[in-house]
Amino acid sequence: MSERELTIAELGHRGDGVAMTENGPVFVAGALPGETVRTQVENGRAKNPVFQTRSADRVEPACRHFDSCGGCSVQHLAETPYLDWKRKLVEKALRDRGIETAVSETVAATSGGRRRAVLTATRAGRHTLLGYHEKASHRLVDISECPVLEPAIVQALPGLKSLASEILPKKGELRLTVLNTTAGLDVAIDKADRNYDRKIPVLSQKTVELDLARLSVNGEVLLEIRPPVLDMDGIGVVAAPGGFTQATKSAEETLCRLVLEGIGKAKTVADLFAGAGTFALRLAKHSNVHAVEGDAAAIAALDRALRKPQGLKKVTFEKRDLFRRPLVLGELEPFDAVVFDPPRAGAQAQSELLASSKVKTIVAVSCNPATLARDLRLLLDGGYALQSVTPVDQFQYAPHIEVVAVLTRE
Template sequence: MSARFIIARLGSQGDGIAGAEGGEVFIPFTLPGETVTAARQKDRAALTSVLEASPLRIDPACRHFTECGGCALQHFEAEAYRQWKRERVAHALKAKGIACEVETLVPCAPHTRRRVVFSARRTEGGMLLGFVRALSSEIIPIEECPISLPVIVASLDRLRRLAGLVCATPKAFHMTVTVTASGLDVAVQDAGKLGENQRRIASNFVLAEGLARLSVDGEVIVEPRKPVVQFGSVAVAVPPGAFLQATEAAEQTMASLVGRHLSRAKKVADLFAGCGSFALRLAAKSEVYAVEGDAPALAALDRAFRFAGGLKRVTGERRDLFRRPLTFKELNGFDGLVFDPPRAGAEEQSKQIARSDVPLVAAVSCNPVTLARDLRILLDGGYQLKSVTPIDQFLWSPHVEAVALLEKPKRRR
């Protein structure tokens, strides 16, 4: 049965929050100030109707909005949406007692996402390929996606056919599709063990359809062309399932902010370096020491450096920075540093950076909460926060990137 609610504010995941008997209720696809009806289950409710709409409510860009689970905020007016994302970073900093003017959000354009993770499953009615409905295991098949690069959307039918060819399980599995300079790179996870006949048929399909590569659970099945991306002037052949920033524009913005900040540094440490999106750009001016826990990513970085020309020296180390962070003594050999950890942040590594004498630090994060925690550690260690720039690359989602730039004054002797 539906009940009436008044939306007070947006939560951190983009859901509207209403006060109610028994505690707050989270209602997706609503906006502050709206009066709605929704069917409540404990602290969540499914929207049934909007009785009084916010003046900030707009028509969504996609027919699948509210169903596919990919976007949370297509109904939110663009400028208000961008301000809400900026405030997510500002609120996280404030919660840690960090006083800093957060820059204007760098926006994300539609049709720019180059890396998409689809869910797939074989059913009696055929192969499903799409996104999972929020708080559900139901796969919603999609026919459009206004966040993704057009080449991905145009390939939905052949990706669905390829999913059918590699499927060897009744369960749902994932298909990561990345746009590269060489074509689409498709990495399948948890689709089951492929038989020899499946491998042959899938390989022939990839060749016929002009895809760059097909891998299953990290194993390359067929690779007509090595998938290549550009990090500045350097071409990198990325390994299967490699991490890339979701949009090329956001990556370039982050790299530009980091590069300008570290431009005076002769020796730079790049921690959580991945395939080298920062390291290979920084190497145009600085000697770089790249540290990464994933061996294939580090190998791709190293190969790219060796085949590139005109770069300063780049060396690498495979190291789990969560279990064994670089110590402050090791860090003292550098005059610049960038770190870009996963969503969990880099608490232990930040403690070592805080104790170091590295004068220039750039912190890159996809999680405002863990970024604020790590920045608090650095500030308590003597660093000064110069700027924080939020960057949107996950359009219409609650996720936001940020680049924080810090300096540590030289100690008087």
């Protein structure tokens, strides 16, 4: 296998450099546009590339683990071209669906602002590893720092590793979902050893020593010292163990601002895939809201939050699988505006019905530009017009991007 020299033309959607050749694209990990490398090529990927030239946009990575850890892919790119790359990811996804529209500049993330982390723990001989998987590998990187996480989580890493070591299965991995709340860290452990109940006393002791707000194992709350409360614009919501939460507080506030601006003066709003009420509780300060969510724990969290007087407009809610049972036309009719924020799979079934509805304003929020573009195509074909598309960089240094799109019925 002979070496060849390649020039990087662009960044791919996962953060790899892409060189165009007569045999198709070649992906070069860690390379930036404009750089040249000498490398062997196997199955469309560069093997052990040697850099011949370096881009002026290359910067020193913020983390010692960057070269091996798969948690981040583009720490080596300067901020301005990095944010532009994220915007272009959204533009390309829209173009692939035949949507030509202006996309706003990317709203930057807050460095070190990730309040939710999903970590993996496993055995390595007599030692415990805690961290993220290597790039394109099942091997685990034992992290001692992480520039994207809030300091409270980073400081707790040694204690979390000790906690995980008590209930690691003999084979395989366990997962720790760590959320920093106003009351401290909320830790939910999944895939623990099935006999973990024997370790409840030591787990409880470590929970107290680490000053965790709550510890859950395999779906069971073992100890709650303080309710792990999330502040949603002055309204306290007790997070469901391991439940979905916007990854950073600053991005959550930006998304909510864009949603509120998008619905304008709508008096009645449906909040679909509502979670624990991230948008619904803020919307209800100005509008009557009907929240729909398929996860029982999230709906229960919203219900508990609403039991305290909050000075809100009318809020109703229902547990409903919107993938199987989207709101039909008769159910959509009362609403001036609809907000939807589905998982990565998108909201195809609901978008098909919205496209035939008379709802005046739709605000679509998504963490997946490809499925968002598919859903927007349905709405545009149904007579809606795009008013704005705004990327929000909630996942710093990763290839993921949040997007808020506002549409109105002509």
